[in-house]
Amino acid sequence: MRYKNIVEGIFVKRLNRFIAKVFIDGKSEEVHVKNTGRCQELFIEGVKVYLEKSDNPNRKTRYSLIGIYKGDVLVNIDSQVPNQVIYEALIAGEIREIGQVSHASREVTYGTSRFDIYYEKGLEKGFIEVKGVTLEEAGLALFPDAPTIRGTKHINELVKGMKEGYKNYVCFLIQIEHIHSFRPHHERDRAFADSLYQAIDTGLGVLVYNSKLGRDTIELGGSGLLLNQTYK
Structure with a gap:
């Protein structure tokens, strides 16, 4: 499977089960988290993440968090x-x-x-x-x-x-x-x-x-x- 419109970001913190704060191109963004599990060992401030940018202009969040690095290992966290x-x-x-x-x-x-x-x-x-x-x-x-x-x-x-x-x-x-x-x-x-x-x-x-x-x-x-x- 291939995602569309992938961008890089830096993880800041998880605000709740569905929303996280991420820096993208130096700007703070609230993004959708595509995993409601705990993932406590992954959501560490400062790690590199991958996000998919939505093409829906009416969506509340413009990006979905789909991948995150644990050290030098990439983890896909998209539960769908x-x-x-x-x-x-x-x-x-x-x-x-x-x-x-x-x-x-x-x-x-x-x-x-x-x-x-x-x-x-x-x-x-x-x-x-x-x-x-x-x-x-x-x-x-x-x-x-x-x-x-x-x-x-x-x-x-x-x-x-x-x-x-x-x-x-x-x-x-x-x-x-x-x-x-x-x-x-x-x-x-x-x-x-x-x-x-x-x-x-x-x-x-x-x-x-x-x-x-x-x-x-x-x-x-x-x-x-x-x-x-x-x-x-």
Whole structure:
């Protein structure tokens, strides 16, 4: 996926979940933050950021914050883009655990949940729920960075669907390059981690992929590793 009208800026501070202050060309701007997660390890005063300039003259904020540097590592923080990246990769047959599908559609309701992707492959059919991952510690990617009741609900609904014949997956797209491993962040959300591990034991498919990032691009990278470890 490619963004349009990308500019550089310097991060100042986050004002609330949706708005941050950024210097662009030496001028202070209030910009939209395309991620409602905590991202505390990323939002550091003085770091370089990338923003997409809106072409809508009636929008309250002229820019959206989509990328931020953590040291010399670029992190894409756009929480809307993982769904698009995985959908495009699925259509292109690049999700090797699934292969080439015969049909795919987005934002499909099942039960009381709306899943990101529905797919068909011959007689096989299923749902894919996509989670973007921006939290990293020494090369280890972790999800979530804050408790997610909605995420746990999605896992439980995916398991329910499997009992009715669907081949379901949860996909974690790590919005960083060169990550060597991944696991659920049970220190932040034990309920989500427990639900995920239990779902794996019952056959839920887990996809973990890195991203290839550029100044104005994000694409599917290499597969990562789910650390299916025990904990107390």
